[in-house]
Amino acid sequence: MNMMQLAIKIALSLAVILLATYTARRFPSVAGLIGVMPLTGALVLAWVYLENHGDPGIMAGFAKGALWGMLPSLLFFLVALFCLKKGLPLTIVLLTSFAAWFLAAMVHQGALK
Numbered sequence: 001m002n003m004m005q006l007a008i009k010i011a012l013s014l015a016v017i018l019l020a021t022y023t024a025r026r027f028p029s030v031a032g033l034i035g036v037m038p039l040t041g042a043l044v045l046a047w048v049y050l051e052n053h054g055d056p057g058i059m060a061g062f063a064k065g066a067l068w069g070m071l072p073s074l075l076f077f078l079v080a081l082f083c084l085k086k087g088l089p090l091t092i093v094l095l096t097s098f099a100a101w102f103l104a105a106m107v108h109q110g111a112l113k
Contacts, residue, residue: 005050012043036073041066068112072104 016039024031045062052058079100083093 005047009043009047016040016043036077065108065112068108069105072101072108075104076101 016034020031020034023034044066045059048062049059076097080093080097083096088096
């Protein structure tokens with residue numbers, strides 16, 4: 001990967017994050033949608049394609065992992081929503097949510113082998 005590709009990756013990733021955080025001020029649910037939209041997956045898919053010369057095995061492995069990886073991510077946000085509704089501090093919300101995601105991700109990885 002050359003420096004130009006790295007700069008483009010960083011710029012696009014930063015643009016998505018900035019768009020979501022800026023939008024959250026007025027439209028929190030739209031920002032949430034931006035944060036989890038397939039654009040991120042599509043960008044990664046494009047980079048994986050370019051870096052692996054379109055290898056169908058690698059591409060299919062990525063797509064399968066991403067598809068089933070939505071379940072741990074869904075659990076992350078369910079736990080976060082539950083904790084936020086309980087009025088817990090952000091540090092507890094994030095720790096609990098990431099713990100739930102990590103456990104689900106371990107199951108995810110075991111199931112895909």
